[in-house]
Amino acid sequence: MLKRKGLLLVVSGPSGAGKGTICKELLQKNEQIKLSVSATTRKPRNGEVDGVNYFFIEKEKFTDMIGKGEFLEYAQIYDNFYGTPKAAIIECLENGQDVVLEIEMQGAKQIKEVYPEGVFIFVLPPSLEELKSRIVGRGTETKEEIDKRFSCAFEEINQIVNYDYFVVNKDVKQSTKEVESIIVAEKNKVTRYKNNIIEKFKEEL
Amino acid sequence: MLKRKGLLLVVSGPSGAGKGTICKELLQKNEQIKLSVSATTRKPRNGEVDGVNYFFIEKEKFTDMIGKGEFLEYAQIYDNFYGTPKAAIIECLENGQDVVLEIEMQGAKQIKEVYPEGVFIFVLPPSLEELKSRIVGRGTETKEEIDKRFSCAFEEINQIVNYDYFVVNKDVKQSTKEVESIIVAEKNKVTRYKNNIIEKFKEEL
Numbered sequence: 001m002l003k004r005k006g007l008l009l010v011v012s013g014p015s016g017a018g019k020g021t022i023c024k025e026l027l028q029k030n031e032q033i034k035l036s037v038s039a040t041t042r043k044p045r046n047g048e049v050d051g052v053n054y055f056f057i058e059k060e061k062f063t064d065m066i067g068k069g070e071f072l073e074y075a076q077i078y079d080n081f082y083g084t085p086k087a088a089i090i091e092c093l094e095n096g097q098d099v100v101l102e103i104e105m106q107g108a109k110q111i112k113e114v115y116p117e118g119v120f121i122f123v124l125p126p127s128l129e130e131l132k133s134r135i136v137g138r139g140t141e142t143k144e145e146i147d148k149r150f151s152c153a154f155e156e157i158n159q160i161v162n163y164d165y166f167v168v169n170k171d172v173k174q175s176t177k178e179v180e181s182i183i184v185a186e187k188n189k190v191t192r193y194k195n196n197i198i199e200k201f202k203e204e205l
Numbered sequence: 206m207l208k209r210k211g212l213l214l215v216v217s218g219p220s221g222a223g224k225g226t227i228c229k230e231l232l233q234k235n236e237q238i239k240l241s242v243s244a245t246t247r248k249p250r251n252g253e254v255d256g257v258n259y260f261f262i263e264k265e266k267f268t269d270m271i272g273k274g275e276f277l278e279y280a281q282i283y284d285n286f287y288g289t290p291k292a293a294i295i296e297c298l299e300n301g302q303d304v305v306l307e308i309e310m311q312g313a314k315q316i317k318e319v320y321p322e323g324v325f326i327f328v329l330p331p332s333l334e335e336l337k338s339r340i341v342g343r344g345t346e347t348k349e350e351i352d353k354r355f356s357c358a359f360e361e362i363n364q365i366v367n368y369d370y371f372v373v374n375k376d377v378k379q380s381t382k383e384v385e386s387i388i389v390a391e392k393n394k395v396t397r398y399k400n401n402i403i404e405k406f407k408e409e410l
Contacts, residue, residue: 002373122395128406157406165393166402168207178393185390188370188383190327197371201333201362 002200004187006093008115009033009100009179012108013123014153016134018169022123023102025176034092036101039065042080055085073103073110084111098183105159112162119186121179122163126170128154207405209392211298213320214238214305214384217313218328219358221339223374227328228307230381239297241306244270247285260290278308278315289316303388310364317367324391326384327368331375333359 013019027035039055041062050056057065062081066074074083084101092099103111111118125131128150135141135149160166165182169175186192218224232240244260246267255261262270267286271279279288289306297304308316316323330336333355340346340354365371370387374380391397 124402154406158403160395160402161399163395165390166395166398167393178389181386181389182393184383184386185370188372188387190365190368190371193371194366197329197365198363201359 002193002196004096004193006095006097006099007183007186008089008093008111008118009098009183010108010111010118010120011100011102011123011179012105012121012159012163013169014125014131014156015149016131016153017123017125018134018172018175019102019123021172022167022169022175022179023100025172026100026179029176030098030180032096033098033100036084036089036099038082039071039085040080040082042082072114073107075107105156105162109162117192119165119182120163121182122160122166123175124157124160124166124168125153126168207398207401209301209398211300211302211304212388212391213294213298213316213323214303214388215313215316215323215325216305216307216328216384217310217326217364217368218374219330219336219361220354221336221358222328222330223339223377223380224307224328226377227372227374227380227384228305230377231305231384234381235303235385237301238303238305241289241294241304243287244276244290245285245287247287277319278312280312310361310367314367322397324370324387325368326387327365327371328380329362329365329371329373330358331373 011019011023023035027033037051037053037055039057039062041057041059044050044054044056048054048056059081062074062083065071065083065085066081070086071083072086072089074081076082084103084107089099089101101111108120112120125134131153132146132150135146135153141149167175167178190197216224216228228240232238242256242258242260244262244267246262246264249255249259249261253259253261264286267279267288270276270288270290271286275291276288277291277294279286281287289308289312294304294306306316313325317325330339336358337351337355340351340358346354372380372383395402
């Protein structure tokens with residue numbers, strides 16, 4: 001039996017494209033897929049649970065982990081640090097579990113540098129019009145914020161060239177199926193296993 | 206709407222791995238996938254239909270087509286020529302239809318040189334033991350032929366490095382699903398469309 005390592009799925013996309021909903025659906029349908037939990041130095045908000053929403057850690061501990069290279073990526077946003085701890089992810093992957101990581105594009109780029117065998121998926125809205133109406137539909141932002149988000153989203157689409165796959169998110173169920181197909185295909189890629197396959201057959205002789 | 210070109214699926218594998226059965230199942234389940242029909246200069250056998258089993262053509266016509274570069278690949282086996290005509294395939298691909306081509310490894314290699322955007326799939330038997338019992342199970346060959354086929358099959362497995370994907374054929378239905386996932390994933394690959402995607406969004410502004 002060929003031992004297949006887990007995949008690290010890195011999912012990005014402009015705000016409002018629906019990447020969060022796709023990840024949620026993917027996790028609900030596939031028990032063997034784990035969600036990567038980020039670490040942060042910011043204080044927990046009401047209802048946030050340590051180890052579920054984030055790992056809440058002290059700044060000293062965080063900078064210590066940076067020094068030891070224990071993050072796949074990290075960023076400082078104002079006074080707070082956010083990062084993706086490496087150890088838990090690598091352990092899952094070695095055990096054949098897939099890990100999904102929803103992250104903005106700068107973080108994805110850092111991850112690609114240290115873990116190029118990750119599977120980088122870019123979620124697109126069906127159209128810019130649709131994107132705008134989704135951002136407006138949230139009803140939580142001022143007109144100025146909406147305009148800013150929208151022009152950012154347009155700029156962000158250029159980042160697609162750094163990704164392996166795209167998913168045009170017309171319908172969450174359909175998009176999730178596409179992500180599932182990407183997982184199957186990636187697990188059947190010769191470059192992930194070529195020596196193992198040949199070895200496996202040679203052992204039998 | 207993003208225009209997606211069809212895919213050329215090139216399926217190979219050692220004799221007895223079950224590539225023919227997978228292709229048949231794939232075609233039955235997916236009407237939009239077409240089977241590539243080869244051309245040959247050999248005479249039709251009983252029951253063979255021109256345009257279905259092969260395009261039966263004269264040697265002069267065949268060598269003329271070679272001269273004009275009208276084959277994706279061709280080979281001479283003893284006195285007869287066999288080849289894959291390019292025009293019909295390209296037409297299907299441009300119309301967004303996928304084309305499946307079951308071919309031995311030398312032919313696949315030729316196709317990869319002229320059409321590297323093809324999707325090259327290698328069908329593996331679950332094990333060499335299983336392969337042997339499948340070859341024996343056909344009951345149509347002598348012991349010597351079986352031994353020869355079997356040692357060829359082992360040598361052929363080294364060719365897997367020239368392919369993009371492998372499918373371990375334990376079960377035809379499962380293997381066919383894996384090929385279908387490969388098709389979906391390939392259609393969502395950024396490298397196939399990156400300029401188109403960005404253009405598509407820019408047009409809307």
